[in-house]
Amino acid sequence: MLFNSIDFAVFLPTVFILYWFAANKNLKFQNLLIVAASYLFYGWWDWRFLILILLSTIVDYSIGLGLSKEKNKSKRKTLIFISILLNLGFLGFFKYYNFFQNNLIAAFTSLGIELNPRSLNIILPVGISFYTFQNLSYTIDVYKEKLEPTTDFIAFSAFVCFFPQLVAGPIERATNLLPQFHTKREFDYSKAVDGLRQILWGLFKKMVIADNCAEYANLIFNNSADYSGSVLLLGALFFAFQIYGDFSGYSDIAIGTARLFGFDLMRNFAFPYFSRDIAEFWRRWHISLSSWFRDYLYIPLGGNKGDTWMKIRNIFIIFIVSGFWHGANWTFIIWGALNAIYFLPLLLLNRNRKNLVIVAQGKYFPTIKEIFDIGVTFSLTVLAWIFFRAENVSHAISILVEIFSKSLFTMPYFEGWDNASAIKILIPLFIFIEWSGRENQYAIERLGLNWPRPVRWAFYSFIIFSIGMFMQTTETPFIYFQF
Amino acid sequence: MKNFIKSILLFISFSIVVYLLLIIFWGNYIPGEYKKNLNYEIGSNGHMYSRLQNIKDVNNVDILFLGSSHAYRGFDPRIFNRYGLNTFNLGSSAQTPTQTEILLKRYLDEINPKLIIYEVYPATFLSDGVESSLDIIANDRNDFESIRMALTQNHIKVYNTLIYGFYRDIFRTNINYKEEIVKGDDTYIEGGFVEKKLQYFEPTEFDEEAWYIKDQQLKAFEKALLLIKKRNIPCILVQAPITQAKYRSFSNNGEFDDIIEKYGAYYNFNELIELNDELHFYNSHHLNQNGVEIFNTKLIEMLFVKKESTNAQ
Numbered sequence: 001m002l003f004n005s006i007d008f009a010v011f012l013p014t015v016f017i018l019y020w021f022a023a024n025k026n027l028k029f030q031n032l033l034i035v036a037a038s039y040l041f042y043g044w045w046d047w048r049f050l051i052l053i054l055l056s057t058i059v060d061y062s063i064g065l066g067l068s069k070e071k072n073k074s075k076r077k078t079l080i081f082i083s084i085l086l087n088l089g090f091l092g093f094f095k096y097y098n099f100f101q102n103n104l105i106a107a108f109t110s111l112g113i114e115l116n117p118r119s120l121n122i123i124l125p126v127g128i129s130f131y132t133f134q135n136l137s138y139t140i141d142v143y144k145e146k147l148e149p150t151t152d153f154i155a156f157s158a159f160v161c162f163f164p165q166l167v168a169g170p171i172e173r174a175t176n177l178l179p180q181f182h183t184k185r186e187f188d189y190s191k192a193v194d195g196l197r198q199i200l201w202g203l204f205k206k207m208v209i210a211d212n213c214a215e216y217a218n219l220i221f222n223n224s225a226d227y228s229g230s231v232l233l234l235g236a237l238f239f240a241f242q243i244y245g246d247f248s249g250y251s252d253i254a255i256g257t258a259r260l261f262g263f264d265l266m267r268n269f270a271f272p273y274f275s276r277d278i279a280e281f282w283r284r285w286h287i288s289l290s291s292w293f294r295d296y297l298y299i300p301l302g303g304n305k306g307d308t309w310m311k312i313r314n315i316f317i318i319f320i321v322s323g324f325w326h327g328a329n330w331t332f333i334i335w336g337a338l339n340a341i342y343f344l345p346l347l348l349l350n351r352n353r354k355n356l357v358i359v360a361q362g363k364y365f366p367t368i369k370e371i372f373d374i375g376v377t378f379s380l381t382v383l384a385w386i387f388f389r390a391e392n393v394s395h396a397i398s399i400l401v402e403i404f405s406k407s408l409f410t411m412p413y414f415e416g417w418d419n420a421s422a423i424k425i426l427i428p429l430f431i432f433i434e435w436s437g438r439e440n441q442y443a444i445e446r447l448g449l450n451w452p453r454p455v456r457w458a459f460y461s462f463i464i465f466s467i468g469m470f471m472q473t474t475e476t477p478f479i480y481f482q483f
Numbered sequence: 484m485k486n487f488i489k490s491i492l493l494f495i496s497f498s499i500v501v502y503l504l505l506i507i508f509w510g511n512y513i514p515g516e517y518k519k520n521l522n523y524e525i526g527s528n529g530h531m532y533s534r535l536q537n538i539k540d541v542n543n544v545d546i547l548f549l550g551s552s553h554a555y556r557g558f559d560p561r562i563f564n565r566y567g568l569n570t571f572n573l574g575s576s577a578q579t580p581t582q583t584e585i586l587l588k589r590y591l592d593e594i595n596p597k598l599i600i601y602e603v604y605p606a607t608f609l610s611d612g613v614e615s616s617l618d619i620i621a622n623d624r625n626d627f628e629s630i631r632m633a634l635t636q637n638h639i640k641v642y643n644t645l646i647y648g649f650y651r652d653i654f655r656t657n658i659n660y661k662e663e664i665v666k667g668d669d670t671y672i673e674g675g676f677v678e679k680k681l682q683y684f685e686p687t688e689f690d691e692e693a694w695y696i697k698d699q700q701l702k703a704f705e706k707a708l709l710l711i712k713k714r715n716i717p718c719i720l721v722q723a724p725i726t727q728a729k730y731r732s733f734s735n736n737g738e739f740d741d742i743i744e745k746y747g748a749y750y751n752f753n754e755l756i757e758l759n760d761e762l763h764f765y766n767s768h769h770l771n772q773n774g775v776e777i778f779n780t781k782l783i784e785m786l787f788v789k790k791e792s793t794n795a796q
Binding site: 006020187189193196419422457460462464465470471 | 498
């Protein structure tokens, strides 16, 4: 079930009413309803995926209980090893089997050896990368004794399959989300209203900004051989706004939906395109994944401790693994490596924690230097997105070669450019609103709160109208669902 | 919680009013390129406005034609007149069975034809019907059937355009509108036909593809036929010719014919007459006036033969 579908527009109010009117008497009912609704939500794609998520829930719940009872260090190690092996095993099989098989065949073929292995038609279960990592955070935290294992199977199931963030995050930490399933939720008016506001802004980002940018990004990337460097650069810019609008829009809808049910999910985006360096960008982009890798991979590897080579090794590992997490394609690996290259100088010069607060805090405008830094960071990011979006590595390279040619200095023109008037206005308007609200959790969190109610409501209604006027007429899935 | 529900209901009501007002404002004052999901074009392609104005003077015709542009560009009332047949053409751009059903509900009793010739172009059975709905909303009066059509279509562009259409109807803003008889290469001919200035098709190759039929359109087709049947009006289903290059690019023409034949007398003129792609068409799937002449004459001959054989029986 997509957040931007009629199905979800019926599903959400129905579950909301049942949750607060029928199941509000006791915690067990609340959690049970969340599990039932989440299974319905997830099974809407393909009921067979439910078996996998149920299996994953049972395994990690049991391992959590096992870890709580077991004091023997080596047995505890075995248990956590089993959890990691099973979780990553599921993920590896469903997501990476074909990738490894194809690369193995290619490697052997280059050596003159023909391989004819059985090919499997594996369907990637939606959201597997997200809930696998969330489950791992639970067993690892229990293993490290940062968290008491839960004995409430329903609460744990609800933690694993909580529908707002099940398919594309934010990847929650058990330490943050699980305790919320152990406490009865009480309805909070302002929290619910804030949730709705965040959902509205998320829908605008997805349906107006991302989907309209996607139209042009797809056109340009899918016919890249026909276009000049300037048009290809424009395509990369469209993709930059598409992926930001799409994924941060999804996260806003997820966080807002969770707030309607009384939950606080972690923040996933913090205006990343206003970052002044790549380190800041990675503190603001897909925060739940970046911090997951930081806590469960980077720090255990030694983090920024040790000699220079160790630091370089760790940075490359975390970025390449992060790239590979996105998909079984060399393009994602190169995207990750490229970001590692961007990041390294900052780390080695000890300047990676220079920009910790949002740019131009308390001011209307940034300084010239800040504008320059934001511009450089954004440009680097856009170039890296080319690998993320391209079909394969040679496609990405051909685009980059054209961008860094004389044709970059031609006037960009492609079929449909003259009809792109709306997006030419919508993107600057979107940047303006994001800039105005950059000190908040999301752009319109506090926008208009001091205005008279009719004016504020008219503003929200205008956002709804913009969605109705500019949305794509076919349902478009979120990009991160494929991961 | 009660306050929350109350506020939500209040906001929804407020928002609906603002949405309606903004649609009116947008429709009236904002340039076309910023109206992605509002497409109200009175007097749009196909002279639908003139055709529907023309209907007021029409009743008790011999033949009523229905269908897409293949109908309003394919059945020329002047040719039928030569044979003493009084006809009216109610074809419209990309008319799918969904819109045919609505037009029949609105006009069938008024026109009261003795025979209906329903042009069944396979593409209209796989279309979502949005283009045709917008054409009808902008050029015809809107009523409860328009709402039903929008709900069937469930498309944001149809909803927005219908809201604006209702506003235009209620405030009678189209009352002074006059559609040009000649628009570019098109000339409107009394009786619903649109004549294209004589042009010729330049042959090209088409990729192989296949027709498929949407359930929603097939159901609407059945409903439209039922409306006709209830009034005991004989109906002939016809597929107007398209270029052979285009026609042969579809691998399952026979399958389509098999489906349509189940619904009554059906003639696929792609198989019945020989036309030349370069001489008798102005594009891959529209006849030019030379082609219309041959097609209509053949159809009339067949109608007379059919009539004679019926009389003989």
